[in-house]
Amino acid sequence: MKKFLIFTIFIYSLLLISCSKKDSEVIDYNKKFMINPGGSLINAMTGEPSNLIAMIAGDSASSAIAGNIFNSLIKYDENLEYAPDLAESWQISNNQKTITFKLKKGLKWQDGKPLTSSDVLFTWKLITNPNTRTPYASDYQLVIKAETPNPLTFQITYADSYAPALDTWASLHILPKHILENEDINNTFFSRNPIGSSYYKLDNWISGQQVTLKANEKSISGPPFIKKLISRIIPDTSSQFLELTADNIDVMNINPIQYQRVFPAKKDLQRKIELYKELGNGYTYLGFNLKKAPFNDIKVRQALNYAIDKDEVIKGVLLGLGESISSPYKPGTRWNNPNLNPYPYNPKKALKLLNKAGYIKNDKGILLKNGKPLKFEIITNQNKQREMTAVLIQRRLQEIGVEVSIRVIEWASFVNRFIKTGDFDVVVLGWSLSLDPDQYNIWHSSQQGPGQFNFLGYSNKNVDKLLEVGRKELNILKREKIYHEFSKYLLEDSPIVYLYAGYSLSAVHKRVKGIKQPSPPAGIYHNNYDWFIPKPLRRNEIME
Amino acid sequence: MTAYLIKRILWMIPMLIGISLISFFIMHLAPGDVTSNESSFNPRASEESRQKLRELYNLDKPVIIQYGLWLKRIIELDFGNSFASHQKPVLWERKDKSGNITKGLIQESLPITLMINLLGIFIIFTISICLGTLSAVRQNTWVDRSITLFVFIAFAIPGFWLALLLMYWTGVSNQWLPISGLHSPGFENLSSFGQFIDLLKHLVLPVSISSLSGLAGISLYVRNGMLDILHQDFITTARSKGLQENKIVFIHALKNAILPLITIIGLSIPGLIGGSVIAESIFAIPGMGKLFYDSVLMRDFPVIMGILTIGSVLTLIGNLLADIGYAWADPRVRKGLVK
Numbered sequence: 001m002k003k004f005l006i007f008t009i010f011i012y013s014l015l016l017i018s019c020s021k022k023d024s025e026v027i028d029y030n031k032k033f034m035i036n037p038g039g040s041l042i043n044a045m046t047g048e049p050s051n052l053i054a055m056i057a058g059d060s061a062s063s064a065i066a067g068n069i070f071n072s073l074i075k076y077d078e079n080l081e082y083a084p085d086l087a088e089s090w091q092i093s094n095n096q097k098t099i100t101f102k103l104k105k106g107l108k109w110q111d112g113k114p115l116t117s118s119d120v121l122f123t124w125k126l127i128t129n130p131n132t133r134t135p136y137a138s139d140y141q142l143v144i145k146a147e148t149p150n151p152l153t154f155q156i157t158y159a160d161s162y163a164p165a166l167d168t169w170a171s172l173h174i175l176p177k178h179i180l181e182n183e184d185i186n187n188t189f190f191s192r193n194p195i196g197s198s199y200y201k202l203d204n205w206i207s208g209q210q211v212t213l214k215a216n217e218k219s220i221s222g223p224p225f226i227k228k229l230i231s232r233i234i235p236d237t238s239s240q241f242l243e244l245t246a247d248n249i250d251v252m253n254i255n256p257i258q259y260q261r262v263f264p265a266k267k268d269l270q271r272k273i274e275l276y277k278e279l280g281n282g283y284t285y286l287g288f289n290l291k292k293a294p295f296n297d298i299k300v301r302q303a304l305n306y307a308i309d310k311d312e313v314i315k316g317v318l319l320g321l322g323e324s325i326s327s328p329y330k331p332g333t334r335w336n337n338p339n340l341n342p343y344p345y346n347p348k349k350a351l352k353l354l355n356k357a358g359y360i361k362n363d364k365g366i367l368l369k370n371g372k373p374l375k376f377e378i379i380t381n382q383n384k385q386r387e388m389t390a391v392l393i394q395r396r397l398q399e400i401g402v403e404v405s406i407r408v409i410e411w412a413s414f415v416n417r418f419i420k421t422g423d424f425d426v427v428v429l430g431w432s433l434s435l436d437p438d439q440y441n442i443w444h445s446s447q448q449g450p451g452q453f454n455f456l457g458y459s460n461k462n463v464d465k466l467l468e469v470g471r472k473e474l475n476i477l478k479r480e481k482i483y484h485e486f487s488k489y490l491l492e493d494s495p496i497v498y499l500y501a502g503y504s505l506s507a508v509h510k511r512v513k514g515i516k517q518p519s520p521p522a523g524i525y526h527n528n529y530d531w532f533i534p535k536p537l538r539r540n541e542i543m544e
Numbered sequence: 545m546t547a548y549l550i551k552r553i554l555w556m557i558p559m560l561i562g563i564s565l566i567s568f569f570i571m572h573l574a575p576g577d578v579t580s581n582e583s584s585f586n587p588r589a590s591e592e593s594r595q596k597l598r599e600l601y602n603l604d605k606p607v608i609i610q611y612g613l614w615l616k617r618i619i620e621l622d623f624g625n626s627f628a629s630h631q632k633p634v635l636w637e638r639k640d641k642s643g644n645i646t647k648g649l650i651q652e653s654l655p656i657t658l659m660i661n662l663l664g665i666f667i668i669f670t671i672s673i674c675l676g677t678l679s680a681v682r683q684n685t686w687v688d689r690s691i692t693l694f695v696f697i698a699f700a701i702p703g704f705w706l707a708l709l710l711m712y713w714t715g716v717s718n719q720w721l722p723i724s725g726l727h728s729p730g731f732e733n734l735s736s737f738g739q740f741i742d743l744l745k746h747l748v749l750p751v752s753i754s755s756l757s758g759l760a761g762i763s764l765y766v767r768n769g770m771l772d773i774l775h776q777d778f779i780t781t782a783r784s785k786g787l788q789e790n791k792i793v794f795i796h797a798l799k800n801a802i803l804p805l806i807t808i809i810g811l812s813i814p815g816l817i818g819g820s821v822i823a824e825s826i827f828a829i830p831g832m833g834k835l836f837y838d839s840v841l842m843r844d845f846p847v848i849m850g851i852l853t854i855g856s857v858l859t860l861i862g863n864l865l866a867d868i869g870y871a872w873a874d875p876r877v878r879k880g881l882v883k
Contacts, residue, residue, distance in 0.1 A: 050629045051630045056629050058581070058589070062629075133593075133600070133629075135589030135590065136588055137590070138588075138592070187631045188640075191629075207830065208652065208653070209726060209727065209828070233828060233830070234724055235825040236825040239724045239827070242708070242716055243724060246716045411576075411580075412574070412843055413574065413575040415576060415580045416575035416580055417575040417576075439587075441588075451591035451594060452591055453587045
């Protein structure tokens, strides 16, 4: 809320000072330019990376930087299908339990040492070592045997076929054995001074201020066009925006107000800055505590789902920059069931369902069952969009006679005091739209213990079964069917109301070329090594 | 005097233990620990791994035992490592066996905050003393009134708002000053004088913004002190001796009027290590305010306790210095004539 306030005041202030900037020279950014390597790109991030060893760090800033330095065995291409990275090919055995990765030939670390299957084996041993402080070990502990028959082959065997396996190998950065062998991975210089294999390597890191990467000439896929990536740490997004306006940074993530209101009003910004939007990686939902009355009644849940106007929420909160969804998968990907539709806004139907559930309106317009009003509290964490969402929902539900109060809580208290103890009625929260369809940890009835992720208490035998089968099925078409079916049950049972999947919005200076517009499903950053800055458009203050 | 000093210093020990005990318990009253930050709310992260982390950091033990462990370390002046995944030392740098140095969190943030605050205090005091004296000498004229008005506006104006406006004006429409951060890109290629100028340019806005709100208090303090003094008998005597008005104001009156400021300077010593979260976020300055705020949100107990301990030590030292300074500057206090 505070940030929002700051931002609004800032916008009005901008209007107050009539800007009188003169342009000395007009550069036409839309011309065709030659590709030639060189130049620096400056982007802004709100937080400082904590640790460049991704298996230990959990923050997004770390993974953003580490992703430019390290490779995985495989990666996702622009359409979110698996593509070769360190491995040129991979093969799944007939019993679906063994996966064999063939590494590309001649791979090298940035220090010139060869990168072989023993590095991969080392990384697997590291992440499954009980002394390693990683939260992600469980997926890799399912591997019962890992072998390296030769330096170019890495073979793993699972006790039981495990469908998300490829996804887990696409997210594991391979680390150099020759450097980390005798290091304590939990507390090593390597986390701030890494040796990687990808397009960039660390150049220097000024604590709290900026992280500079430079092109890795020994990169396995050849050096990138842009020679330097500078990430400046600017916690406040209004300041980031001023830096962008003043040409001091090239890339930043913007919010819907900046996208819909500020940019259209400012011609000089439009001239030099290009906006991109892509579906983000998460969705926001309203979740019911299914162990509590009245939410254990499916009619009540469905009624509330009908009573919430999702389009209104998207318009009000995201200024239209989002989509409504009907399954926990990205629209447009294979896992999303195209035959499902969100619950339409229909307050009459909602009332009918509530009547069936035993709630009758009294003369004051309040819904009562056995003399008790239908009344609950929505809790959410300090997140401006979620707070606004809750307010809009509150109003719509009030119209049909449901009394809703809202409580906003700081994150750690939110989780420990309310989520873990199950002491809540309704939450507004978000989940990620994961690339692998497996949602066992969130929806399987066995995952309801304290600290586990089915904290809503959802349990449906059919869904349990589908989730179990879906984890074992590696055939992609069969798997697709399983998760389409799963999404259908989930939508029908309505344990959550899907509210929206917001767009992720970026503003990039037009000096940066080679970005796909409109952005592919994987987003604009997936090919940042193909971006380039034509010579006439480069900054001259940074010497190379 | 020496006995008094020793007594004061010895008293600091139980005070410190009390302060740290209370802060430790209050800190643990907030629900959650380092394993419950937002990024660990990830279906891929298992509860077992979080439990493992809790055991490793002794977070599963009763608070009083955790306090004992902390006290035992702190007595050896070991502030420990941060719970965050970078595991940086809280206070001072650490060298590993191959000679790589990891700097301490406070070690990195403190110089920046200290520099800004010292500059700020210097500016506040110089300007306030001038403004205060001027308004006292010209009491109830338009000069006095406009100075009072100005310092109150400066006090009341929201710092972040003014900061953004100034950033826009000096950074975007005119490009006189950098907008945020402490260094320009390409900083490492500048000469050391160039680096110094670059740093100063970056500091202009943050220091001015943080000084503005401090003007009101101190300048009114000086004004009132000055008025008191100017109405005292010895000033009348000086006037009747025919001394120049300038001499009276700047030598006889001012010296007496700024005496109470010594207490204020002493009391502002602990404030030197604290930074404003909002100002540091807006100007992208990695200072102590942001460090403390982030560690509270993360429940990074060693860092929170480290900053609180240093803060309380400085507060106690500041109080002591203020008392000593007062005695040194004012013979009446030294001789026990006034308390």
